[in-house]
Amino acid sequence: EDQVTQSPEALRLQEGESSSLNCSYTVSGLRGLFWYRQDPGKGPEFLFTLYSAGEEKEKERLKATLTKKESFLHITAPKPEDSATYLCAVQARNAGGTSYGKLTFGQGTILTVHP
Amino acid sequence: DARVTQTPRHKVTEMGQEVTMRCQPILGHNTVFWYRQTMMQGLELLAYFRNRAPLDDSGMPKDRFSAEMPDATLATLKIQPSEPRDSAVYFCASGLVEWVQGQGDYGYTFGSGTRLTVV
Numbered sequence: 001e002d003q004v005t006q007s008p009e010a011l012r013l014q015e016g017e018s019s020s021l022n023c024s025y026t027v028s029g030l031r032g033l034f035w036y037r038q039d040p041g042k043g044p045e046f047l048f049t050l051y052s053a054g055e056e057k058e059k060e061r062l063k064a065t066l067t068k069k070e071s072f073l074h075i076t077a078p079k080p081e082d083s084a085t086y087l088c089a090v091q092a093r094n095a096g097g098t099s100y101g102k103l104t105f106g107q108g109t110i111l112t113v114h115p
Numbered sequence: 116d117a118r119v120t121q122t123p124r125h126k127v128t129e130m131g132q133e134v135t136m137r138c139q140p141i142l143g144h145n146t147v148f149w150y151r152q153t154m155m156q157g158l159e160l161l162a163y164f165r166n167r168a169p170l171d172d173s174g175m176p177k178d179r180f181s182a183e184m185p186d187a188t189l190a191t192l193k194i195q196p197s198e199p200r201d202s203a204v205y206f207c208a209s210g211l212v213e214w215v216q217g218q219g220d221y222g223y224t225f226g227s228g229t230r231l232t233v234v
Contacts (some may be wrong), residue, residue: 034222043119043206044158046222087158101146101212102171103223105158 002027004106021073023088031093038085078113117141119226127232133195136229138207148208204228
């Protein structure tokens with residue numbers, strides 16, 4: 001069974017204080033690892049998909065990296081508007097090498113950035 | 116921007132009543148998911164469809180939940196009878212899943228959810 005564990009559960013930062021969120025996973029063949037952002041009262045918003053170990057993607061102050069066991073979401077010089085819950089999800093590769101597409105999510109990290 | 120539309124946004128109902136939630140996926144997307152989110156369990160997959168055909172509904176309590184896609188523009192999730200433990204936020208998501216290895220499978224787009232309260 002696919003499993004995703006995110007840490008820490010909650011993170012409080014001062015504006016400008018860089019940090020990282022962790023996503024550890026076990027999956028029977030990784031097809032893709034997804035990062036989402038969720039604001040209160042809204043649905044998850046897609047950020048990145050990573051497909052292979054060593055891959056990195058960036059978007060504004062966010063950078064996602066991937067190894068064979070975990071992914072990190074690095075936040076550089078965060079601002080209060082970066083406050084949200086960040087969700088990690090994995091998509092497994094099926095026996096044929098393709099994917100049925102379903103995502104298994106972690107519990108999320110609640111990020112609060114104080115001005 | 117294209118969006119996934121869910122109705123209603125909020126629903127309060129009494130235990131035992133039937134609840135129907137609707138989702139309009141993004142035009143052209145071939146995969147539709149239903150997820151449920153609670154504080155305790157996080158996001159749980161209930162069911163999903165590919166080209167309107169059900170692929171997996173093992174996450175749903177079969178005796179009370181049902182999911183259908185009567186056409187490409189509408190997905191429904193029905194609970195009958197509803198119970199207080201069904202109180203949660205239900206999300207629909209859609210995406211375009213490509214079968215070419217190493218390509219496609221872009222991020223799925225989620226709707227704003229239906230917040231269900233069963234009293």
